[in-house]
Amino acid sequence: MKNKVILKVKNLNKKFKNSTILESINFDVFQGETLGIVGPSGCGKSTFGKILLLLLHPDSGEIIYEDKNIFKYSKKEVLEFRKDIQMVLQDPYLSLNPKKTIGWHLNQPLDILNYSKDEKMEKIISMMELVGLSKDYLTKYPNQLSGGQKQRVLILTSLLINPKIIVLDESVSALDISVQAQILxxxxxxxxxxxxxxxxxxxxxxVIRYMCDRVISLENGKVTYL
Known part of the structure; x- marks a missing residue:
């Protein structure tokens, strides 16, 4: 249902020191779509992603989710929101702890759901097939996996708590071209x-044109539609 607005960004502004990163940003995100955000390095793409995940706070503006401004959420509402929105990061080589098994990584997001140990494992195994991984990977360490396999682990990690929105921040840029196509x-x-x-x-x-239903460009802190 791509005509229902799931997220509304209204007059978002962010400065770092004397530099304007985001200036009066306005756009909607529709349920079930892939919205692309493209732009040169330093244009504010990742800053917006961090603001959306409440890792940064804007200077002004609103992001409306389920009829409420996320910047006015209570602590409890923040926790609930973070179940609904997850991020897949850029570099699978840096995003996984080399000293921990894949099973350990996949258990982490489920801690907030108060699952038992058996419930966690059942959930993980049931979803591994979705990303093309067998349960044999649970005992492996990140250095035993290829870049594409690591990215599959990160994607699975983002899916385990049943989010509604996933932010993908340069999530295939560290991969070879052939592997990029598989992940996309x-x-x-x-x-x-x-x-x-x-x-x-x-x-x-x-990549944006291949993946996205709609595309906006961020440049000099402002939005244009492509």
């Missing part, structure tokens, strides 16, 4: 199966 097609398949909404942040216009 995997993401498209997952979105269809789980009815997810994607916000896809990238500097690569070709």
């Amino acid at each position: 097609n995997l993401l498209i398949d997952i979105q269809k199966r789980l009815n997810l909404t994607y916000i896809f942040i990238s500097h690569d216009i070709d």
Whole structure:
């Protein structure tokens, strides 16, 4: 249902020192779509992603989710919101703790759901097939996995608590071209199966055009539609 607004960004502004990163940003995100955000390095793409995940606070403006400004959430509402929105980070080589097994990584997001140990494992194993991984990977360490396999782990980690929105921040840029295509097609398949909404942040216009239903460009702190 791509005509229902799931997220509304209104007059968002952010400065660092004397530099304007985001200036009067306005746009809607529709349920079930992939919205692309493209622009050169330093244009504010990742800053917006961090603001959306409440890792940064804007100087002014609103992001409306389920009829409420997320910047006015209570602590309890913040926790609930963070279940609904997850992020897949840029570099799978840096995003996983090399001293911990894949099973350990996949258990972490489920801690907030108060699952038992058996419930966690049942949930993890049931969803591993979704990203093309077998349960044999649970005992492996990150250095035993390829870049594409690590990215599949990160994608699975973001899916385990059943989010509605996933922010993908340059999430294939560290991968070889052939592996990029595999991961992009995997993401498209997952979105269809789980009815997810994607916000896809990238500097690569070709990747953006392949993935996205709509595209906005951020440049000099302002939005234009492509």
